[in-house]
Amino acid sequence: MTxxxxxxxxxxxxxxxxxxxxxxxxAMYLGMIFWPVLLxxxxxxxxxxxxxxxxxxxxxxxxxRAGTSEIAGFVFVGFAMYMWLSTxxxxxxxxxxxxxxxxxxxxxxxxxxxxxxxxxxPPMAALPNILLTFGVMGIALWLLFGVVPAPDAAxxxxxxxxxxxxxxxxxxxxxxxxxxxxxxxxxxVQIVRGTFVLACGITFPVAMLPAxxxxxxALLPPTYIVADIRAVLLRGFGLADVVGDVLITLGLTVVIAxxxxxxxxxxETSARRTGMLSRF
Amino acid sequence: MxxxxxxxxxxxxxxxxLSRYRIAVVSQIFTPLYQGVIPAFLFGAxxxxxxxxxxxxxxxxxDNLAGFIFLGGVISGLVATxxxxxxxxxxxxxxxxxxxxxxLTPTRHETLVIGRAFGGLLWFILSQIVxxxxxxxxxxxxxxxxxxxxxxxxxxxxxxxVGVAYILAAIVLLIREANFFIDCxxxxxxxxxxxxxxxxxxxxxxxxxxxxxxxxxxxxxxRQNAIGARPALDPTLEYVxxxxxxxxxxxxxxxxFARAExxxxxxxxxxxx
Numbered sequence: 001m002t003x004x005x006x007x008x009x010x011x012x013x014x015x016x017x018x019x020x021x022x023x024x025x026x027a028m029y030l031g032m033i034f035w036p037v038l039l040x041x042x043x044x045x046x047x048x049x050x051x052x053x054x055x056x057x058x059x060x061x062x063x064x065r066a067g068t069s070e071i072a073g074f075v076f077v078g079f080a081m082y083m084w085l086s087t088x089x090x091x092x093x094x095x096x097x098x099x100x101x102x103x104x105x106x107x108x109x110x111x112x113x114x115x116x117x118x119x120x121x122p123p124m125a126a127l128p129n130i131l132l133t134f135g136v137m138g139i140a141l142w143l144l145f146g147v148v149p150a151p152d153a154a155x156x157x158x159x160x161x162x163x164x165x166x167x168x169x170x171x172x173x174x175x176x177x178x179x180x181x182x183x184x185x186x187x188x189v190q191i192v193r194g195t196f197v198l199a200c201g202i203t204f205p206v207a208m209l210p211a212x213x214x215x216x217x218a219l220l221p222p223t224y225i226v227a228d229i230r231a232v233l234l235r236g237f238g239l240a241d242v243v244g245d246v247l248i249t250l251g252l253t254v255v256i257a258x259x260x261x262x263x264x265x266x267x268e269t270s271a272r273r274t275g276m277l278s279r280f
Numbered sequence: 281m282x283x284x285x286x287x288x289x290x291x292x293x294x295x296x297x298l299s300r301y302r303i304a305v306v307s308q309i310f311t312p313l314y315q316g317v318i319p320a321f322l323f324g325a326x327x328x329x330x331x332x333x334x335x336x337x338x339x340x341x342x343d344n345l346a347g348f349i350f351l352g353g354v355i356s357g358l359v360a361t362x363x364x365x366x367x368x369x370x371x372x373x374x375x376x377x378x379x380x381x382x383x384l385t386p387t388r389h390e391t392l393v394i395g396r397a398f399g400g401l402l403w404f405i406l407s408q409i410v411x412x413x414x415x416x417x418x419x420x421x422x423x424x425x426x427x428x429x430x431x432x433x434x435x436x437x438x439x440x441x442v443g444v445a446y447i448l449a450a451i452v453l454l455i456r457e458a459n460f461f462i463d464c465x466x467x468x469x470x471x472x473x474x475x476x477x478x479x480x481x482x483x484x485x486x487x488x489x490x491x492x493x494x495x496x497x498x499x500x501x502x503r504q505n506a507i508g509a510r511p512a513l514d515p516t517l518e519y520v521x522x523x524x525x526x527x528x529x530x531x532x533x534x535x536x537f538a539r540a541e542x543x544x545x546x547x548x549x550x551x552x553x
Contacts, residue, residue: 049340
């Protein structure tokens with residue numbers, strides 16, 4: 001068996017283990033239905049309050065800033081990104097932290113398996129849950145607000161999502177590395193998630209931010225991913241119309257991935273020296 | 281008097297433990313700000329026409345967006361204190377294994393919830409002062425002087441929420457997945473109280489549920505007095521509703537808590553988690 005085959009087997013085994021653990025906590029599945037429906041639904045009702053029940057002038061003002069007058073669609077796409085971002089930011093770091101707390105991280109790091117296994121197998125196992133969340137949100141958007149994207153638009157949104165996956169996992173890895181140095185990174189992840197929510201146009205148009213914050217938003221891949229998904233789903237844009245954004249996203253992905261690899265290696269070396277792998 | 285001393289001691293203990301986690305302290309103040317207030321403010325402002333949120337004015341009778349959102353945060357914070365600090369705090373003691381020894385002290389068990397209410401409410405008041413200061417400095421938050429007339433409504437709502445905390449404590453002591461239950465019900469309770477938008481915008485079937493909560497009336501009275509929002513009902517009727525729901529919820533809460541205690545004694549689950 002080659003090294004690659006062995007790593008792939010280890011990857012599959014680690015992902016299966018995660019799926020098995022998830023299955024043991026069925027209450028989590030309730031959360032995957034509850035939050036993706038109710039969180040954005042509340043924001044759509046907030047929009048009703050702020051727009052005076054869809055007053056034409058207020059909706060036009062929103063459309064000028066958001067690029068679409070489809071408020072429910074805007075909110076639901078934003079919250080789909082929020083859910084995805086939460087899973088990605090918590091995923092790799094939480095998996096490492098849990099192994100650290102359970103005392104199995106040191107043992108895992110002593111195996112000859114690639115570091116990609118403990119880092120990426122657990123979040124990959126979360127992919128079915130993310131897809132389920134997206135499905136639930138799509139159905140809720142259709143049933144509660146009557147918004148149904150065209151099938152070809154939905155396919156374009158899936159393509160953008162797939163192109164955005166590496167960027168999202170690179171971000172997750174960047175923060176997961178912090179576990180090796182600091183152990184508990186929950187509060188930091190909360191702050192980072194809050195920053196993304198504020199900066200990337202997830203719950204409100206980026207145009208509402210001051211200029212300096214808009215510059216910061218332009219350096220974050222989720223800004224482009226969420227804007228492009230909205231563009232193809234709600235404005236009828238084709239993939240060719242967003243190719244510039246996709247290229248920027250891929251460019252940022254390369255930068256973040258290199259940074260994550262460098263940081264992870266440096267912090268792993270430090271953790272081996274300080275014994276942090278077995279402490280919590 | 282002994283029970284009061286015990287309740288104050290419990291509240292002080294909770295605050296001492298909280299103060300040991302400084303990042304958590306900062307996070308508890310700033311999380312509502314960057315996850316709730318700022319996104320809601322910028323989302324609301326994106327509907328503004330010529331600098332005025334005309335839509336909000338048409339919905340609630342005032343275009344004071346910052347006031348509307350920050351006051352929603354007050355009731356949301358009160359609900360969260362009741363759900364997480366008062367009720368879930370008891371469950372946390374159960375998980376840590378300290379509930380059984382506490383239960384064996386001569387202090388009345390109802391006092392355990394009251395003590396948590398003291399600690400939780402003091403922290404709630406302090407965090408609201410910080411949030412209002414940030415709101416005034418950064419978001420142009422302004423209230424009318426009449427805001428003080430809403431204080432009795434908030435105080436009555438606090439009593440009602442202690443009643444709700446007894447009901448929740450009874451439930452979380454008996455179920456296993458308490459965290460998810462509290463998280464979801466906290467969100468629903470806060471939404472149904474009109475913290476994020478007026479309850480009149482709720483789908484029809486949920487409106488009667490909203491008017492069965494004391495916080496709905498407190499929210500409306502607070503916004504009327506503080507920012508001149510249009511009342512959902514006649515203010516006198518709202519006070520009657522607030523007093524009536526509190527008068528019903530508090531004894532129901534005490535009864536539910538006593539029943540849960542009986543059940544735990546019978547099943548021997550006090551030390552389990």
